[in-house]
Amino acid sequence: MTISKKPIRLAVVGGNRGFSVQNALTVLPDLIELTAICDWNEQLLQKWKTQYPEIATYTDYNKLLEAPDVDAVLLATPLTVHAQQAIQALKAGKHVLSEVIAAHTLEDAWELVETVEKTKLTYMLAENYCYMRPNMMIKHMIQQDVFGPITFVEGAYIHDCRSLTHYPDGSLTWRGELNRDYNAMNYPTHSLGPLAQWLGINRTDELEYMSTYSTRNGSVANHFREHFGDSHPGANPEYWKQGDCTVTTIRTKKGIVISLRLDWTSGRPHNMTHYGLQGHRGAYLSARTEDENPLIWLADRSPGSSPDGSAQWEPLWNYAGQYDHPLWQRWLKEAEEAGHGGGDFFVIDEFARAIHEYRRPAIDVYDAVAWSSVFPLSAQSIAGNGATVQFPNFTKNRK
Structure with a gap:
């Protein structure tokens, strides 16, 4: 090389x-x-x-x-x-x-x-x-067929970002402008990216079609009313196009269903990560808070039996010695000192190495646009009362 x-x-x-x-x-x-x-x-x-x-x-x-x-x-x-x-x-x-x-x-x-x-x-x-330690460990386990055939995955970005929608004077930031101008799943890749890598999207499977629903709004208007008074246009719910919560369902060509949820305006504790997976021989649930462990259940390995109701979850870290991703084994100390669960370190590392080694990066342009296209496609679906829309084939000229 x-x-x-x-x-x-x-x-x-x-x-x-x-x-x-x-x-x-x-x-x-x-x-x-x-x-x-x-x-x-x-x-x-x-x-x-x-x-x-x-x-x-x-x-x-x-x-x-x-x-x-x-x-x-x-x-x-x-x-x-x-x-x-x-x-x-x-x-x-x-x-x-x-x-x-x-x-x-x-x-x-x-x-x-x-x-x-x-x-x-x-x-x-x-x-x-994509580079958070649990997400990479699950990807590594899927590549070794630990869960068996995958049937369902889910991801969510749930984070009260209302304070980030405006400047101190009440003018809108880019987040505020998004909520004002679009009703869509406008920030999909934190949810979809890790799932797409788990499933080999654009490698061994493809995103085929999707539909999206959005709830009524009100949380952002309440926030602006409390902070800037009734005279601010943002105090009126009709000023905002974005619903409080948006849900997208995607089906891949292999028949796997992906469920995505976006909510960055409702008041609640921050879910830094929210992921789940179901396979024929196992399941996974991410931790909801910093005090929790990510959970895993593997048939014939975890305690109890699923058919008789005695199956028990166990910490994902019970399997770290066997299935921790090689990148995390190599860079554990350095990554733990970086932001977003180590992800900020790994994206720089992968980008630089891809250039040096004259190769395609792990998250290339085809991945980027496929994951990001959920934004405009979801807007189309919502406008059509949840109509099903097809994913474009962005890879048609890939070499």
């Missing part, structure tokens, strides 16, 4: 979220190094400059893309601009690591695929939830 020897020179676009990469940059200096930061906020740029005096800073994305000492960009910007910023960077000769989601329209998704295919540069989606 041919491997490039010089570190990838990375520019972070969107300095606030970009701080999450620092651990990986410190641990992986031979693979990747920070060269530049781009953000409109001068105070934030100065914060980076204080910590990394040698880096260049930009407030103009176009100027950044002209820089000859930048090989790749990490897009940590609002999701509605990810696709076009990625396309622009690829055309400028830069590799792209994009925060989620990759694209919020089918037109952007197709253009992104075509640009990656034309430029032959590395594009990776930075879906950090």
